[in-house]
Amino acid sequence: MAAGSLVEVRGLRKRYGYYAALDGIDLDIREGEVFGYVGPNGAGKTTTLKVMAGLIGKFEGAVAIAGVQVTRDRSETHALIGYLPQSAGFQSWRTVESALRSLGALSRVPASVVEQRMDELLERFQLGQARGRKIRQLSGGMTRKLGLIQALLHRPRLLILDEPLEGLDPASRALLKEVIRERQRDGATVLFSSHILGDVQDVADRVGVLCDGKMVTTGSIRELVAEVDLPLEIGVEFSTPPGQTAFLSEGPALAGATQVGRGVWSVRLREGTGPAAADDAIHALVEQTLHHGGRLRRIAAAEPNLDQLFARLIERARAAGRPS
Amino acid sequence: MTRGRETPGSPALMLLRDELLGFASSRVMLVLWAVLPALTILGYFVLPESLAGATGRGPLSATAFMALIMSSVAGTVAALLVGVDIVSERNRNVYDLLLIRPLRREHILWAKFGAVTISVSVACIVSLSVGLALDALLGAPVAGAIGDALRALASMVGVIALSAAVGVFFGMVTRSILVAVILILYIGQNLAFVPMLPGLLGILPDRFWLTMSITAALVGVIMWLAGVLFRRSEP
Numbered sequence: 001m002a003a004g005s006l007v008e009v010r011g012l013r014k015r016y017g018y019y020a021a022l023d024g025i026d027l028d029i030r031e032g033e034v035f036g037y038v039g040p041n042g043a044g045k046t047t048t049l050k051v052m053a054g055l056i057g058k059f060e061g062a063v064a065i066a067g068v069q070v071t072r073d074r075s076e077t078h079a080l081i082g083y084l085p086q087s088a089g090f091q092s093w094r095t096v097e098s099a100l101r102s103l104g105a106l107s108r109v110p111a112s113v114v115e116q117r118m119d120e121l122l123e124r125f126q127l128g129q130a131r132g133r134k135i136r137q138l139s140g141g142m143t144r145k146l147g148l149i150q151a152l153l154h155r156p157r158l159l160i161l162d163e164p165l166e167g168l169d170p171a172s173r174a175l176l177k178e179v180i181r182e183r184q185r186d187g188a189t190v191l192f193s194s195h196i197l198g199d200v201q202d203v204a205d206r207v208g209v210l211c212d213g214k215m216v217t218t219g220s221i222r223e224l225v226a227e228v229d230l231p232l233e234i235g236v237e238f239s240t241p242p243g244q245t246a247f248l249s250e251g252p253a254l255a256g257a258t259q260v261g262r263g264v265w266s267v268r269l270r271e272g273t274g275p276a277a278a279d280d281a282i283h284a285l286v287e288q289t290l291h292h293g294g295r296l297r298r299i300a301a302a303e304p305n306l307d308q309l310f311a312r313l314i315e316r317a318r319a320a321g322r323p324s
Numbered sequence: 325m326t327r328g329r330e331t332p333g334s335p336a337l338m339l340l341r342d343e344l345l346g347f348a349s350s351r352v353m354l355v356l357w358a359v360l361p362a363l364t365i366l367g368y369f370v371l372p373e374s375l376a377g378a379t380g381r382g383p384l385s386a387t388a389f390m391a392l393i394m395s396s397v398a399g400t401v402a403a404l405l406v407g408v409d410i411v412s413e414r415n416r417n418v419y420d421l422l423l424i425r426p427l428r429r430e431h432i433l434w435a436k437f438g439a440v441t442i443s444v445s446v447a448c449i450v451s452l453s454v455g456l457a458l459d460a461l462l463g464a465p466v467a468g469a470i471g472d473a474l475r476a477l478a479s480m481v482g483v484i485a486l487s488a489a490v491g492v493f494f495g496m497v498t499r500s501i502l503v504a505v506i507l508i509l510y511i512g513q514n515l516a517f518v519p520m521l522p523g524l525l526g527i528l529p530d531r532f533w534l535t536m537s538i539t540a541a542l543v544g545v546i547m548w549l550a551g552v553l554f555r556r557s558e559p
Contacts, residue, residue, distance in 0.1 A: 053424050056558050075426040083424045089416035093346050102342050106335055106425040150421060 006031040006158055006189045007052065011061035014047055014213075021047045022059070023213040029191055034184050036200030037193040039210035040314055045193040046086050048210070049162050052191070053083040065158060079108070082156030086163050088147030092136035096127060096146060099135060100153060107154045114153065121149040125175065140167050148176065152183070159183055161192035165199050177203050197221075197310040209313050216317040221306070228312045231255070231271050232278050233302040236285060238263040242294025253281045266302070275301075335427035336434060343439035352405055356447035361454045364393045368458070385464050390455030391476040394448045399483040399516050403491035403508045406440040410495025411504045430551040433492050437547060440488045441481070448480045475532065482539040487516050489546040496553040518542065 007029035014022040022044045029035045039045050050056045051063055054074045063070045065077045090099050097118065104114030122128045125145040130138060138146065144167045151159060159180075165173050180190050180203050194200050200207055201221050209216040209224070217224060236248070241263055248257035248267050255268040267285065269278055278301050289296055347353055368389050410433075413419060422432060452473045490512035494504050519538035 050558075055420060055423055057555075058558070078424060078426045081424060083420075085417055085420045087417050088421060089413070089418040090421070091342075091346060091413065091418055092416075093349060098345075102338070103421060103425065105338055106422065106427060108426060147421075 004030045006066055007191065008064045009048075009052075009061070010063075012048065012051065012063060013060040014044075014051065014056065014058075020213050022051075025061070025210075025213075025215050027208060027215060027218070029189060031189055032184065032187055033205045034180060034190045034192075034203050036197075036204030036207040037191060037210065038195065038197050038200055038207055038310065039193075040195055043195075043210040044213040045195075045210055046162055049083075049160050049191070049193060050085075053081060053160055054078060079154075080157045082151035082154065082159045084147045084151040084161045084164055086166075088143065088150070090135045090143065090146065092134070094135050095132055096122070096135065096138070097131045099146065100150060103150045104153050109154045117153050117155075118149075121152055124179070125149060125172075141169060141172065144168060145172065148179075152179070155186075155188075157188055159188055159190045159192075161190070163194060164192050165194060165196075173199075197306040201306055209310070209317075211314050211317040212321065214317065214321070216313055224313065225309060228309055228316070229272055230305070230309055230312065232269040232273055232275075233305075234267040234269065234278065234282060234285065235298065235300055235302045236265045236267055236289075237296070237298040238265075238289065238294050239297040240293070240295040242289050242292035244292055247288040247292065248285070251281055251284050253277045263297075335425075336431040339422075339427070339431055339435035340438045343435045344442060347405070347439050347443040352401070353443055353447070356401060356444065357450055360393075360397070360447065361390070361451045364390055364451060365454065365458065367393070385455070386458035386462065387452060387455035387473050388476075390451045391473065391480070394451045395476070395480050395483065398444050398448055398480055399487035400509070400513060402440050402444040402484045403487040403494075403512050403516075404505060405444070405491065406436050406488050407491035407495040407504045407508050407512075408501055410436060410492060411499060411501050414495075415499055429554045430547075433496075433547060433550050433554060437485075437488050437492050437543075440491070441485045444484045444488070445477075445481045448477060448484070452477055478536065479532070482519065482536050483516050485543050486519065486539050486546075487512065489543045489550070490515050493546050493550040493553070496550045496557065515542070515546075 005028040007027070009025055009027040012022050012025040012027075013020065025044075025048060027048075037045050037048065047056065051059055052065065052070060054070050054077060057071060065080055068076050070077050094102070100118045100122075101111075101114055104118070105111065109117075118131075119128075122131055125148065127142060127145055127149070130142060135143065135146070144164075148161070148164060151161065161180075164176055168176060180192070183190055190203075192200075192204075197207070204221070206218060206220055207224060208218040217227060219227070245257070245259075245265070248254070248265055253269050253273045255270045257265050257267045260266050267281075269281060273281070282299055282301065285299060286296065365386075368386055419429075419432060423429065456470065456473060491508055494507040494512060497507065498504050519535045519542060522534055522538065
């Protein structure tokens with residue numbers, strides 16, 4: 001096992017007939033890190049997570065959690081894992097409390113600990129009022145939260161969350177991100193999937209990008225941004241608009257400009273423009289604004305657009321996989 | 325992971341208790357335990373006099389009538405109840421949350437099987453008890469009927485258990501409720517008569533114990549096959 005790795009995946013392949021859902025995945029997730037697993041729909045994220053959770057037993061390659069192969073000693077790996085499936089189903093006749101008590105007991109958690117954790121987590125996820133309610137009476141978002149609670153109930157060392165932010169309102173999304181950070185502070189490792197890179201950047205230390213069953217790249221968001229030549233943008237806001245705005249797209253490094261609001265423009269830089277050239281372009285734009293009688297309220301290089309970064313990574317991976 | 329002295333007992337028993345609670349609180353069980361006996365009593369009183377034998381005038385006592393009605397529906401109800409339940413829970417990914425915990429897939433199937441067999445058997449006990457009480461009230465001879473009722477009950481439990489096992493098996497075969505229902509009605513119900521064949525053909529003298537033994541063996545084989553299917557299936 002690689003030093004410091006809690007999860008180690010080597011040459012993971014999973015086929016459904018002729019279709020390769022996973023095609024040779026190698027992945028290391030370090031103990032104590034939050035790892036975002038990103039990819040378009042159908043990339044193989046859920047299949048990978050199900051293999052790790054021990055729900056899929058037939059695959060090629062090796063998957064070890066804390067040094068234990070998931071196929072070898074499942075009872076040991078089950079004890080380490082908290083898992084939220086993409087669509088967590090509960091027996092609809094149960095109440096919220098009875099579902100959690102039963103799942104807690106099946107996880108071999110003592111009853112008093114289940115009661116204490118249940119109270120704590122139900123309050124935390126604002127489900128305290130619904131504890132006696134039948135599951136069939138819960139909304140989709142509430143059922144999703146209940147799924148998260150069952151995954152957290154036994155304080156697992158590895159938390160595997162499949163699309164955990166799907167179906168949650170903005171407040172619940174923020175809460176979940178906070179809970180993920182808390183679990184990390186408590187020493188847990190968190191692996192969660194999403195098809196939106198922006199969702200991942202707030203909490204993930206590192207990201208793995210998956211496409212068509214293959215791992216495209218892994219690294220921090222900063223490393224991914226450096227890896228891909230993203231067109232930079234400069235945000236410009238005038239307090240007094242200049243006499244003309246043609247200069248916004250007329251510099252050597254400038255590729256065009258779009259007005260996005262009253263007195264607000266987004267200036268695109270040419271591909272391959274480095275940070276130094278971007279600084280020169282900002283300097284030139286300030287001079288031109290003053291020259292044309294305008295005044296600036298704000299001018300700054302915009303943060304990299306993560307959706308664009310994601311699209312570029314996927315595009316690059318698909319182009320590399322295509323026969324020439 | 326938190327562990328301690330209050331660690332719960334066997335997962336199979338925990339699941340069985342949970343499943344019993346689930347089936348016992350379902351509307352189907354309410355119908356089986358209360359509505360069906362009530363309707364059967366009503367049916368008994370509207371029987372033609374040549375058939376109704378509560379007062380010794382005809383061939384059917386209330387107990388026998390109750391046993392007849394229950395034996396005709398109990399097996400089918402048990403098979404459909406468990407088969408449809410399994411298909412529906414598999415389609416809603418209910419088992420994912422169980423299978424990520426330290427228990428075996430077979431535990432889930434045996435818990436379902438046990439819960440349905442017990443619940444439907446209780447419905448039979450209720451019906452037969454109502455029949456015996458009715459016979460006693462109407463002045464029919466009850467002493468001999470008790471032995472017959474117990475024997476009928478044992479046979480019924482066998483049929484219920486075999487039907488429940490068939491329901492579990494077909495619940496694992498398909499993910500379509502309609503297909504499961506068709507398979508249970510057309511194939512499953514015929515299988516439930518297999519243990520009676522040697523008796524009907526007169527192969528051995530003690531037909532009751534032979535039937536019960538064949539039933540137990542068939543239940544074991546069918547549940548084992550269902551377990552194999554479950555282990556091979558991937559969520």
